[in-house]
Amino acid sequence: MTVPDSSVPSVPKLRGRPRSPATDAAIIEAALRLLEEGASVGGLSIERIAREAGVGKATVYRRWPGKDALMLDVLRSLEEPSPEPAGVSVRDDLVTVLEFMRRRGLAKRHSALLRTVVTQMHAHQELWRAYDENVIAARRASLRAVLRRGRESGEIRADVDLELLADLFTGPMLSRAMLHEWKELPEGLAERIVDTVLAGVSPRD
């Protein structure tokens, strides 16, 4: 488990600094333990998490304004830091991004806890969107920078909009990793997706 990186601010803003990282971690671990034991994201209360962590409710509320903000950090604690694209070949950077998604998909398959937390978060629309805006947004920005660079360098056509480009590369990996969890995520998949989307699937003359 990684404790949330304090350089990535939680939104809504945390209150009551300075925080003790050990207490933060104890609270997050308590929530994870309860989820692992079968508690549902919807059913968990701050009170129950505080009791499990052996702290008072006020201690939790000094760190997180509410359960949703705490749950975001719980999910974030299960995430690996995403890699920095090397910035040399756009093709290789796209592979790096997709390979990270592939590994994340594999991790989710191998961890009942991660799967439970992610699918339960998905069932809570507001939480899912907050997760996207806080955790995924940084990755998306990094992907957009790669795509923009590709357009500037001529590796990517200029007439396809960035939003669609991002979906063309990530959609095939995401749908396998997140929606069709019984499909394989073999090594080399990231490369195959990137190269095929770049080249297109109709024959080139």
Place this chain on the structure above:
Amino acid sequence: MTVPDSSVPSVPKLRGRPRSPATDAAIIEAALRLLEEGASVGGLSIERIAREAGVGKATVYRRWPGKDALMLDVLRSLEEPSPEPAGVSVRDDLVTVLEFMRRRGLAKRHSALLRTVVTQMHAHQELWRAYDENVIAARRASLRAVLRRGRESGEIRADVDLELLADLFTGPMLSRAMLHEWKELPEGLAERIVDTVLAGVSPRD
């Protein structure tokens, strides 16, 4: 609401034929009503559904071997029949498939009930997979037939495997429709995805 098409067999196999379509529909509607009122897929019992439908438990069990099979038909009842590809241009057939997915995504956004049922099913791994194998499999087979035809006609390169091809076309639409529900699903998106995947995103010489 559409009552499940009896030409599409439920798996596990239904028992106790002949069935009365009116009773089937009443049971499915009862389950939908309970879900709409906030019952969770996990919390619903056959007993409660039977009571709501005004029938005995045995009447439900004569039709469905258990709750999972019933839930599959509940979800199926919310689905529109998928279109038959016209079989003329492979490009147009791909657009038909993706346009159906786009409309399904829009329907899910406009129906809290559909969203609730789909995301809750997704949180139940076994149910989700059964849904895929029973409801989605037919659509996937139809897409594969289109792709195979495209390879035979030369509209699609022969060196990309069918599984990857299917993901390249459907992944971008699925990830928007199912995972990023706040992104737009504008008219023309199906055409843009199909044409861009066919052509590729690197410049053609």
